[in-house]
Structure formats: C-alpha cells, structure tokens
Amino acid sequence: MPVKPVEWRDRRLYIIDQTLLPRECLEIALSTVDAVWEAIKRLRVRGAPAIGICAAYGVVTGILEHNPSTVAETLEAVRAAADRLATSRPTAVNLFWALDRMRRVAEAAAPGATDAEALIDRLEAEAMAIHAEDEAMCLAIGRHGAGLIGENAGVLTHCNAGGLATSGYGTALAPMFVAQEQGRKFRVFADETRPLLQGARLTAWELVKAGIDTTLICDNMAAQVMRERRIDLVIVGADRITANGDTANKIGTYGVAVLAAEHKIPFYVAAPSSTFDLTLETGNQIPIEERDPEEITHGFGLQTAADGVKVYNPAFDVTPARLIAGIITEKGIITPPNRENIARALGE
Numbered sequence: 624m625p626v627k628p629v630e631w632r633d634r635r636l637y638i639i640d641q642t643l644l645p646r647e648c649l650e651i652a653l654s655t656v657d658a659v660w661e662a663i664k665r666l667r668v669r670g671a672p673a674i675g676i677c678a679a680y681g682v683v684t685g686i687l688e689h690n691p692s693t694v695a696e697t698l699e700a701v702r703a704a705a706d707r708l709a710t711s712r713p714t715a716v717n718l719f720w721a722l723d724r725m726r727r728v729a730e731a732a733a734p735g736a737t738d739a740e741a742l743i744d745r746l747e748a749e750a751m752a753i754h755a756e757d758e759a760m761c762l763a764i765g766r767h768g769a770g771l772i773g774e775n776a777g778v779l780t781h782c783n784a785g786g787l788a789t790s791g792y793g794t795a796l797a798p799m800f801v802a803q804e805q806g807r808k809f810r811v812f813a814d815e816t817r818p819l820l821q822g823a824r825l826t827a828w829e830l831v832k833a834g835i836d837t838t839l840i841c842d843n844m845a846a847q848v849m850r851e852r853r854i855d856l857v858i859v860g861a862d863r864i865t866a867n868g869d870t871a872n873k874i875g876t877y878g879v880a881v882l883a884a885e886h887k888i889p890f891y892v893a894a895p896s897s898t899f900d901l902t903l904e905t906g907n908q909i910p911i912e913e914r915d916p917e918e919i920t921h922g923f924g925l926q927t928a929a930d931g932v933k934v935y936n937p938a939f940d941v942t943p944a945r946l947i948a949g950i951i952t953e954k955g956i957i958t959p960p961n962r963e964n965i966a967r968a969l970g971e
Contacts, residue, residue, distance in 0.1 A: 626786045626829065628668055629676050631751065634687060636680045638668045641787055645828040656685040656704045663711040663718070666819065670788020671862045671898055672757050675717030678708045679750035682725045686743055697739045701729040701746065713910045714871055714939050716863040716900045721753055754790055760895040761792040763953035768798030768858065768893055769805060771951075776809045776855040779845065779883075782816045782873035783825040784860025784893065794893040795860040796829065798951065803835055810836040812854065816873060817842050818918045818936070842875050849886040857883050858951070861894035868944030868960030869906025870894075877940040880947070889948035892960075896952055896969055906941035914938050 626648075630637040636653045642665065643649050651667070653659045659681035662668050668677045685704025691697040705722040712718060728749045729742065736742040772778060784795035792800050799811060811830055816822035823839055830837040840848060848854055857879060863871040870876075870892050883890040903909060916934035920926065928934075949958035950965075957968045 626832070627791060628670075628673050628787045629680070629754070629790065631680050631754070634683075634747070636677070636684050638662060638677065639787070640667045641669060641825060642667055644787075644824050653681070653684060655688050656681060656707050659684055660708055660711045663708070669821070670784060670860070671715040671717040672761070672789040672794065672895060673787070674712065674715050675721035675897065676750075676754050676757055676790055678711075678718050679721045679725055679753045681708050682722065683743070683747050683750050686746065691739045693739055694733050694736045694742055697736075697742045698729055698733050701726065712912060714862050714912045717897050720897050724753065725749060757895065757897075758790040758792075760897075760953035761789050761794060761797050762801075764794055764893050764895065764951050765792050765797030765801035767953070767955055768891070768951040769801040769807075771856060771858075771889075771891065772798055772802040772807060772809050773855065774807050774809070777812065777853045778809060779812045779814070779848070779854045779857045779879070780826060781814045781822065781842075781857075781859050781876050781879050783821040783829070785826060785829040787825050787829060788860065793829075793860075794895065794951075795858045796826070797893065798858060799830070799835060800833060803833065808836070810838065812838050812840055812845075812848055814840060814842050814845060814875065814879070816875060818922055821873065842878075845879055846882050849882055849888060854883075854886075854888055857888060857890045858893055859891070861892050861898050861950075862939060863903075863909050864892070864894060864899045864950065864965075865903040865906050865909065866899075866901045866965060867905050867962045868947060868950065868957075868965055869909070870942045870944070870947060870950075871906065871909045871911070871939045872942065874937055874940050877942045880942045884946050890942075890946055891949050891951055891956075892942075892947055893951040896954060899965065899969060901966075901969070906943065909939075909941055911940070912938040
C-alpha cells in the first residue's frame with residue numbers, strides 16, 4: 624500500500640510532515656485546532672482529499688481540546704473548530720465539503736444526544752467514515768483509470784496526487800499503482816512542480832518507493848519530452864472542479880494541458896466526486912490562493928532573487944474543460960467532461 628499521510632489513533636490525529644520529505648519521513652501529532660490549522664496552511668498535510676480528512680478529524684480534535692461537559696458546549700466547539708479550519712486554505716473544495724458535513728452531522732445529532740460524549744462519538748465516527756470513503760474512492764479511481772495506461776506507456780504527472788495527498792492510493796497516481804499491481808510495465812515522468820517541488824520531493828519519492836520506473840524533469844522540460852514522443856498520456860489531480868468541468872490544480876497544470884493539446888496527447892484529471900463544486904458554473908469563479916513571495920525569492924531558505932523584486936505567486940491555475948479528455952472518478956470516467964455528463968455521473 625502507498626503511504627498514509629493522515630492517521631487517527633486513540634483519539635489523536637497524526638500526520639506525516641510533508642515539508643520534511645524526502646529527507647525525513649516523520650509522523651507528528653496534532654492536539655489542537657491551531658496545530659491542525661497550521662499543518663494545513665503550511666502544507667505539512669496537502670492534497671485536497673487529505674486536507675478534507677485532516678479537517679474532519681480536526682473538528683473532533685477541537686472538541687476534545689475544549690473538553691465540553693454538555694451537548695450545547697460540544698456543538699459550540701464544533702462550530703468554532705470548523706470556522707477556524709475554514710480559514711486555512713481557500714481553493715481545495717474538500718476542506719469546506721468535510722467541514723460542512725461535520726457541521727450538518729453535529730446539528731442533526733445534537734437534539735438526540737444523551738450527553739456530550741455521545742455527540743463526540745457520533746462525530747468521531749463521521750470523521751472516520753469520511754476517511755474510509757476516500758480510501759475506497761481512491762482505489763475505485765485507480766481501477767477505472769488503470770486501463771488507460773498501456774504496456775510500455777509513458778505517463779506524465781504534475782504536482783503530487785498520490786497516497787500523500789489522500790488516504791492511500793491517491794487520485795492521479797492511483798491508476799499507476801493499480802496498473803503496476805496488474806503487472807503492466809510503464810514509465811512515469813514527474814514534473815518537479817515549482818516553487819515548492821511537490822513533484823520532486825513527494826511524487827518521485829512515492830513512485831520510486833513503490834518500484835515504478837520514474838524520471839524526474841523540470842517543469843520547463845515537459846514540452847521537449849512530449850516532442851520526443853516519450854509521453855502517451857497525462858494524468859493530474861484536482862483541487863476543485865466546477866459544474867462545466869473546468870479544473871483547478873497546482874500551478875503549472877494549465878500549461879501542461881496546453882502542451883498536451885498541441886502534441887495531441889490525451890490529458891486526464893483524476894478526482895473523487897467530493898472534489899466537484901457544482902455551485903460554481905465555471906473556473907472563473909474558483910478562488911485562487913496566492914502564497915508567500917518568499918517561496919519564490921527564498922526557496923527552501925536560499926535567496927535566489929534580487930532584493931526588492933515584485934513577486935506573483937498563485938498556488939493554482941484553472942484548466943478549461945475543453946483541454947481535458949476525461950475526468951477519472953470513483954464512478955467511472957466522465958468523457959467528455961461537460962455540464963451534462965458531469966451532472967449525470969454525479970446523479971445531480
């Protein structure tokens with residue numbers, strides 16, 4: 624099995640601190656809402672599904688932190704924890720989906736709860752259910768997408784959408800893990816993914832650990848690798864998908880999609896149904912997080928830019944649905960990804 628970035632043991636939340644990879648694989652405990660908020664904000668845990676799982680457990684962590692004695696106090700702790708965690712990152716829809724689900728369960732269960740502990744038990748079970756559902760969805764995504772990877776195929780991926788970004792198999796990497804389990808030989812090209820190098824630090828680490836033939840390339844090498852006909856398909860993850868199929872993912876994804884279209888290479892997005900935000904009509908409505916300029920000017924502590932230079936550092940971009948061959952979900956592959964097909968696939 625791929626690595627698990629989030630664990631819940633003995634009513635305590637543990638994560639792998641992904642800022643330390645690949646030099647060190649360290650598990651840390653998060654015992655307060657502020658610690659969970661910091662872990663999400665500082666990318667100690669990242670990837671839309673993993674963020675959602677961590678946030679759900681973060682709500683339970685917030686309740687236990689306040690040690691409520693009544694149902695009313697428990698309900699107030701839920702609201703406070705969810706409101707705080709919702710401010711951590713703006714783009715990944717799974718964060719808000721998980722928090723809203725925990726809020727709804729709390730509000731629905733509170734009237735029938737006999738005491739605070741009963742309500743806490745119900746919310747803990749809900750967080751564990753979110754975790755288990757994601758694991759099942761990722762495996763299903765892998766099984767639906769594995770058939771796209773032919774024998775000796777070349778696959779390009781951008782950023783990290785493997786086990787580290789979810790609860791196990793991942794999204795974009797899930798078809799690769801399943802294809803490997805099915806005995807196929809293929810090679811993966813992983814973009815380094817500037818400026819925080821999630822492809823170099825995380826994706827390459829996961830794939831090599833799994834024994835998959837992996838080649839790391841700089842982001843600006845993708846066009847040349849495609850031109851040399853080394854790539855047969857692209858599979859990336861997603862942080863939010865709108866009703867018409869426009870997809871937000873790590874910055875640089877849109878450029879890869881444009882290059883794939885130019886070279887007539889199919890470009891796929893892999894994501895669970897929880898990543899769809901049908902309240903948004905198009906990608907123009909997706910909020911794009913802008914991160915600290917020092918991620919570019921002082922990457923990993925080393926100054927690489929002139930003092931006083933202006934910096935623009937969006938963390939995500941949006942790929943139009945017209946550039947996407949299909950969206951691989953736990954329900955199957957949505958192709959072409961348009962409003963009608965998405966609504967039909969999601970049962971909306």
